[in-house]
Amino acid sequence: MIEVSNLVKKFGDFTAVDNISFKVSAGEIFAFLGPNGAGKSTTIKMLTTLLQPTSGQILVNGHDPVHQPNIVRHSFGIVFQDPSLDDELTAWENMEFHGVLYGVPKKLRHQRAEQLMKLVELWDRKKSLVKEFSGGMKRRLEIARGLLHHPKIIFLDEPTLGLDPQTRNYMWTYLKELNKAEGTTIFFTTHYMEEAERIAQRIAIIDHGKIIASGTAAELIAQTKTNSLEDAFLNLTGRSIREEAAAPVDRMRMMRRGFTKR
Amino acid sequence: MNTIYILWLRQIKRYLRSKPRMIGSLVQPILFLLSLGYGFGSVFQRAGEGSYINFLAPGIIGMSIIFTSVFSGMEIIWDRQFGFLKETLVAPVSRFNIMIGRTIGGATVATIQGFLVFIISMIAGFHPYNIWAIIPVILVMFLVALLFTALGTMIASFLNDMQGFQLIVNFLIMPLFFLSGALFPLEGLPQALSFVARLDPLSYGIDAFRVLLIGLGHYGLITDLIVLSIVTLAFLSLGSYFFRRIQV
Numbered sequence: 103m104i105e106v107s108n109l110v111k112k113f114g115d116f117t118a119v120d121n122i123s124f125k126v127s128a129g130e131i132f133a134f135l136g137p138n139g140a141g142k143s144t145t146i147k148m149l150t151t152l153l154q155p156t157s158g159q160i161l162v163n164g165h166d167p168v169h170q171p172n173i174v175r176h177s178f179g180i181v182f183q184d185p186s187l188d189d190e191l192t193a194w195e196n197m198e199f200h201g202v203l204y205g206v207p208k209k210l211r212h213q214r215a216e217q218l219m220k221l222v223e224l225w226d227r228k229k230s231l232v233k234e235f236s237g238g239m240k241r242r243l244e245i246a247r248g249l250l251h252h253p254k255i256i257f258l259d260e261p262t263l264g265l266d267p268q269t270r271n272y273m274w275t276y277l278k279e280l281n282k283a284e285g286t287t288i289f290f291t292t293h294y295m296e297e298a299e300r301i302a303q304r305i306a307i308i309d310h311g312k313i314i315a316s317g318t319a320a321e322l323i324a325q326t327k328t329n330s331l332e333d334a335f336l337n338l339t340g341r342s343i344r345e346e347a348a349a350p351v352d353r354m355r356m357m358r359r360g361f362t363k364r
Numbered sequence: 365m366n367t368i369y370i371l372w373l374r375q376i377k378r379y380l381r382s383k384p385r386m387i388g389s390l391v392q393p394i395l396f397l398l399s400l401g402y403g404f405g406s407v408f409q410r411a412g413e414g415s416y417i418n419f420l421a422p423g424i425i426g427m428s429i430i431f432t433s434v435f436s437g438m439e440i441i442w443d444r445q446f447g448f449l450k451e452t453l454v455a456p457v458s459r460f461n462i463m464i465g466r467t468i469g470g471a472t473v474a475t476i477q478g479f480l481v482f483i484i485s486m487i488a489g490f491h492p493y494n495i496w497a498i499i500p501v502i503l504v505m506f507l508v509a510l511l512f513t514a515l516g517t518m519i520a521s522f523l524n525d526m527q528g529f530q531l532i533v534n535f536l537i538m539p540l541f542f543l544s545g546a547l548f549p550l551e552g553l554p555q556a557l558s559f560v561a562r563l564d565p566l567s568y569g570i571d572a573f574r575v576l577l578i579g580l581g582h583y584g585l586i587t588d589l590i591v592l593s594i595v596t597l598a599f600l601s602l603g604s605y606f607f608r609r610i611q612v
């Protein structure tokens with residue numbers, strides 16, 4: 103479903119993604135893990151037509167995001183790492199906007215919007231402007247919106263950042279059901295190792311733009327002779343903190359998140 | 365079609381919801397209208413040119429349209445900064461439709477703003493020689509607004525943040541406005557100035573307003589409409605070309 107070979111992304115002379123290759127098969131739940139600044143979001147942006155790769159090949163659902171962006175865009179949905187709602191619209195209007203852009207028929211769109219907004223407990227706030235929401239509520243709305251059209255592939259870039267455990271649970275239950283019922287491929291990143299261990303069928307670990315290990319959680323644990331994915335991750339990526347690597351923009355975003363969180 | 369509609373609707377809703385912006389952008393035209401209109405009124409009359417308010421009002425309508433529409437086009441920069449642009453850019457909608465939906469939305473907003481200035485100038489003493497002329501004038505307003513919203517979109521695809529905003533206002537919008545004949549008649553100008561005015565698309569928009577509202581024109585309505593249409597088409601194509609290259 104996703105095939106990446108020798109993918110490289112450079113910003114100036116800084117290499118953010120350094121010659122990575124991997125495959126995700128249809129219907130798989132795949133976790134992409136790595137320290138801050140490893141290149142996860144950059145990779146997702148290239149897969150989702152938002153960034154042009156410096157070199158390498160990508161196939162998403164059999165098509166190349168560089169040359170056939172419109173076909174590729176039909177096949178996926180995405181929840182971004184950083185905010186992407188229109189603050190001046192209401193929660194409902196944000197859902198509507200998304201549904202119309204993705205061509206979901208009106209009846210289905212309204213029915214699913216209601217179901218999803220109830221799932222993330224925002225149904226009674228549907229007429230509130232998004233700018234009145236707390237950080238976590240915005241996050242919940244973004245997730246509901248990302249699930250409104252049922253795509254073949256869903257990309258989730260740190261979807262659970264800032265979410266309470268209840269919502270996290272509902273979200274994963276819904277996603278797993280979707281994965282079973284419609285065979286949706288799920289590609290996600292997270293910094294919660296226990297989440298990756300519990301949810302993902304296969305994992306790739308990226309550090310400094312390179313994939314340094316991949317396999318099931320059990321395989322990674324066995325490979326590093328540790329007893330949890332968290333330890334395996336630390337063993338593979340080392341213990342130094344990577345925040346310096348993050349661009350000032352990234353750090354600002356993190357701060358903004360921090361301020362708006364409840 | 366639905367996608368263009370929803371993009372249009374978004375622009376309209378955002379406009380109607382930000383009352384401060386709406387009122388704020390009416391203050392400048394009112395100031396110009398009152399200070400220049402009454403300040404230069406007697407000089408203008410003595411020069412045998414008739415009522416200055418009547419002459420000025422179409423120019424001020426043009427001013428409110430150029431400002432509102434270039435800013436609407438440039439709203440893409442905000443969308444990029446607040447992250448919403450990503451949401452539109454990953455959607456399975458052609459870049460052209462996204463650009464058109466936004467541009468028509470921005471142009472509608474600017475036209476409403478132009479109409480409000482028309483009403484205000486009537487209150488301030490503007491007498492169009494035929495009130496029904498407002499109907500074709502609204503159509504021309506929309507054309508001018510399309511042109512400058514597309515220009516705003518084009519500029520926005522070059523800029524990454526609002527840093528360059530002041531530069532654009534001072535080096536592009538202000539000159540376009542001041543050199544367009546909004547404030548002075550295009551007859552008997554020094555050659556250089558007359559030449560520059562000829563290159564300014566806003567001149568033709570304001571000229572068309574004058575023809576329709578007060579029956580006075582310099583280039584003639586047909587020329588005005590042809591020039592405006594050609595430039596609008598050119599800016600729309602350029603705008604959608606540059607919009608297509610935006611990366612987030």
Ligand SMILES: Nc1ncnc2c1ncn2[C@@H]1O[C@H](COP(=O)(O)OP(=O)(O)OP(=O)(O)O)[C@@H](O)[C@H]1O
Binds near residue numbers: 113136141143144
């Ligand atoms: N537009 C850009 N210009 C320059 N450098 C960038 C840009 N976007 C990302 N980078 C750099 O590329 C590297 C990878 O960033 P990326 O956002 O992919 O990291 P990540 O793995 O998603 O990290 P996090 O866990 O913090 O989200 C970082 O060092 C970042 O500074």
Ligand SMILES: [Mg+2]
Binds near residue numbers: 142
């Ligand atoms: Mg990231």
